[in-house]
Amino acid sequence: MTQKIQEKGLTAAVVTEPGRVRNVVLVGHSGAGKTTLIEALLAATGTISRAGTVVDGTTVTDHDPAAVRQQRSVSLSCAPLVHDGVKINLLDTPGYADFVGELRAGLRAADAAVFVVSAVDGVDEATVVLWEECAAIGMPRAVTITRLDHPRADYEGTLQDCQEAFGENVMPIYQPMLGDDGQSVVGLLGLVSLRVLDYSAGYPPQARDAEPEHLNPIKDDRDLLIEGIIAESEDETLMDRYVAGELISTDTLVPDLEKAVARGNFYPVIPVCAETGVGLDALLDGMVSSAPSPLEHELPVVTGVDGTPRPPLVCDPDGPLVAEVVKTTIDRHVGRVSLVRVFSGTLRPELVVHVSGHGLAERGHADHDADERIAHVYSPLGSQLREVGSCVAGDICAITKSGSAETGDTLSGKDRPLLMEPWTMPEPLLPIAVVAKSRSDEDAMARNLARLVAGDPTLRLERNPDTHQLVLWCMGESHADVVLDRLRSGGVELDTEPVKVSLRETFGAAAKGHGRHVKQSGGHGQYAVCSIEVEPLPRGTGFEFVDRVVGGAVPHNYIPSVEKGVRAQLERGIVAGYPVVDLRVTLVDGKAHSVDSSDAAFQTAGALALRTAAEQGQIALLEPVDEIVVRVPDTYVGAVMSDLSGRRGRPLGTESEENGEHSLVRAEVPATELVRYAVELRALTSGTGTFTRTYARHEPMPAHLADAVRKEHAAR
Numbered sequence: 001m002t003q004k005i006q007e008k009g010l011t012a013a014v015v016t017e018p019g020r021v022r023n024v025v026l027v028g029h030s031g032a033g034k035t036t037l038i039e040a041l042l043a044a045t046g047t048i049s050r051a052g053t054v055v056d057g058t059t060v061t062d063h064d065p066a067a068v069r070q071q072r073s074v075s076l077s078c079a080p081l082v083h084d085g086v087k088i089n090l091l092d093t094p095g096y097a098d099f100v101g102e103l104r105a106g107l108r109a110a111d112a113a114v115f116v117v118s119a120v121d122g123v124d125e126a127t128v129v130l131w132e133e134c135a136a137i138g139m140p141r142a143v144t145i146t147r148l149d150h151p152r153a154d155y156e157g158t159l160q161d162c163q164e165a166f167g168e169n170v171m172p173i174y175q176p177m178l179g180d181d182g183q184s185v186v187g188l189l190g191l192v193s194l195r196v197l198d199y200s201a202g203y204p205p206q207a208r209d210a211e212p213e214h215l216n217p218i219k220d221d222r223d224l225l226i227e228g229i230i231a232e233s234e235d236e237t238l239m240d241r242y243v244a245g246e247l248i249s250t251d252t253l254v255p256d257l258e259k260a261v262a263r264g265n266f267y268p269v270i271p272v273c274a275e276t277g278v279g280l281d282a283l284l285d286g287m288v289s290s291a292p293s294p295l296e297h298e299l300p301v302v303t304g305v306d307g308t309p310r311p312p313l314v315c316d317p318d319g320p321l322v323a324e325v326v327k328t329t330i331d332r333h334v335g336r337v338s339l340v341r342v343f344s345g346t347l348r349p350e351l352v353v354h355v356s357g358h359g360l361a362e363r364g365h366a367d368h369d370a371d372e373r374i375a376h377v378y379s380p381l382g383s384q385l386r387e388v389g390s391c392v393a394g395d396i397c398a399i400t401k402s403g404s405a406e407t408g409d410t411l412s413g414k415d416r417p418l419l420m421e422p423w424t425m426p427e428p429l430l431p432i433a434v435v436a437k438s439r440s441d442e443d444a445m446a447r448n449l450a451r452l453v454a455g456d457p458t459l460r461l462e463r464n465p466d467t468h469q470l471v472l473w474c475m476g477e478s479h480a481d482v483v484l485d486r487l488r489s490g491g492v493e494l495d496t497e498p499v500k501v502s503l504r505e506t507f508g509a510a511a512k513g514h515g516r517h518v519k520q521s522g523g524h525g526q527y528a529v530c531s532i533e534v535e536p537l538p539r540g541t542g543f544e545f546v547d548r549v550v551g552g553a554v555p556h557n558y559i560p561s562v563e564k565g566v567r568a569q570l571e572r573g574i575v576a577g578y579p580v581v582d583l584r585v586t587l588v589d590g591k592a593h594s595v596d597s598s599d600a601a602f603q604t605a606g607a608l609a610l611r612t613a614a615e616q617g618q619i620a621l622l623e624p625v626d627e628i629v630v631r632v633p634d635t636y637v638g639a640v641m642s643d644l645s646g647r648r649g650r651p652l653g654t655e656s657e658e659n660g661e662h663s664l665v666r667a668e669v670p671a672t673e674l675v676r677y678a679v680e681l682r683a684l685t686s687g688t689g690t691f692t693r694t695y696a697r698h699e700p701m702p703a704h705l706a707d708a709v710r711k712e713h714a715a716r
Contacts, residue, residue: 018394101458203277294394321345513613565606
């Protein structure tokens with residue numbers, strides 16, 4: 001059953017049965033109208049008194065300050081409503097590729113997806129990528145075409161784009177009806193029901209049977225729709241009956257349509273105009289009748305915290321508690337807020353749960369396990385939190401003030417800790433180097449960065465040991481802008497600086513060096529002399545130190561001191577401040593003093609000997625080379641390969657994927673040429689290209705580039 005409770009003036013729906021829940025994520029490119037559509041649905045169901053606007057920054061789901069400033073969604077947000085006694089959790093996701101992590105979190109929490117496509121802009125290539133994201137996990141999908149009232153709206157053209165881009169079984173189940181002016185959409189005609197929904201007098205519509213003159217224009221579309229539904233029907237006799245001329249009843253077609261949609265085999269198209277209310281009830285009806293309930297959706301795999309197998313989950317409110325944190329945000333008033341999807345059991349206030357997070361140590365999320373008490377459970381409506389008494393399996397809720405829960409963590413019973421199989425997160429590939437403006441800002445920046453990393457698995461934080469830069473790895477420029485904006489809004493004064501690539505230095509030829517460190521200033525002096533021979537080694541060999549001193553020229557106890565001094569100089573670098581690698585240093589001779597020699601003196605002499613050897617050793621700079629794999633539609637292969645060649649890349653070959661529409665381009669490219677490749681590849685391929693990179697080796701840098709690095713180092 002579905003109940004409504006009121007807390008501090010805010011009404012929230014509470015369900016006790018998973019079958020009365022629908023979790024629907026809205027997906028589409030930026031500007032398609034997802035947020036505006038959610039506002040209209042909330043207003044139409046009485047969840048809010050009036051719809052806000054993106055321009056005014058008053059929408060429910062775009063409550064993030066960065067979203068208000070940029071006038072576009074930048075994070076996942078939940079907005080529940082009730083329609084026909086069913087609670088629908090609407091999940092608003094950003095449409096821009098930089099925030100694909102938020103999209104995947106929404107897909108994890110949802111059981112069905114509605115693709116929002118603008119009748120003005122149509123289907124772009126980024127939307128096709130999003131469709132592929134959903135198809136890869138078997139997510140049931142529907143399509144709604146919005147902005148029908150715009151002067152440049154082209155419903156028929158957009159419908160055709162959807163069918164070409166998304167493939168078979170994308171079919172309209174309603175036809176827009178125009179008003180007397182021939183432009184404005186005032187109604188919908190159901191292609192299965194043959195019923196007219198008339199919105200000319202406003203929302204809700206007046207329903208009536210279609211007039212005879214309406215039937216002939218839709219005959220072809222209706223026949224195709226019926227054939228598509230019958231093809232997906234479990235009744236194998238239905239097609240034969242239809243071909244034989246039998247009139248298949250609406251009562252037979254509608255259940256088959258709903259089952260095909262819930263199974264993810266059929267994708268209905270519903271035209272909607274959020275501003276006038278056209279189609280809102282049709283979309284809501286479709287979510288209730290066709291979107292699978294949590295009882296019908298396959299649940300993620302669970303294991304023990306130690307990785308041992310566990311039985312498959314069942315969406316049962318009385319089963320063991322298993323829930324997942326799909327989004328973590330920091331609210332300035334209540335602190336950490338965790339958006340939670342409950343998959344099994346029931347989450348209640350004052351319940352002690354086990355919080356587990358594993359497998360994201362590389363991104364700054366150390367493995368952690370802790371027991372925590374859930375003080376309150378809330379039903380979120382954007383940024384508003386309405387306290388509820390429980391959250392059953394299949395539903396979505398929010399908890400606050402958790403000390404350890406991060407995005408992707410599993411909440412389970414204290415006595416039976418479990419771990420959910422994590423969803424796949426893309427690798428952040430755009431580095432941004434950040435610097436606190438003052439020492440007093442460093443602590444605040446560290447705290448805020450820890451909070452951001454806890455909430456965003458697509459953000460990676462690292463301190464580069466070679467360049468000593470603090471680097472934020474982001475998904476793209478827009479993602480970086482939001483992260484920096486959030487840092488600054490938290491009171492941190494910071495700057496960004498060019499990202500430095502971890503170069504290496506090495507000897508290009510054998511050399512000899514002599515280190516003499518002799519100081520006499522009265523009293524105890526310093527005395528150490530050593531001679532070394534240096535020879536380069538093959539790439540990746542590392543460093544070798546060899547002792548060939550004869551006759552005790554360097555006392556045995558000072559030989560490790562020479563090596564220590566050499567190693568220290570290797571770490572500091574010689575000509576550009578980068579570590580020196582792949583060489584053998586042989587200590588061949590030296591001198592010591594019975595009183596003035598010391599460990600420190602021989603360390604200094606060893607470092608000096610290496611520096612003098614470098615003066616004749618032709619020091620070369622080595623740059624890291626990465627092997628990259630670029631995935632692009634076939635139409636962009638030539639452009640990508642040409643671009644990689646301009647980056648000093650060496651192509652390794654291309655291969656076509658099984659679907660025949662995408663190719664993988666492999667190449668080796670210097671890392672210095674890849675600092676902004678995440679941004680530039682997206683621009684080159686209209687947002688459709690993605691890539692991965694792995695370190696291959698270090699190779700000599702071209703002379704003119706190496707000279708520029710040396711000059712820059714000398715100028716500092």
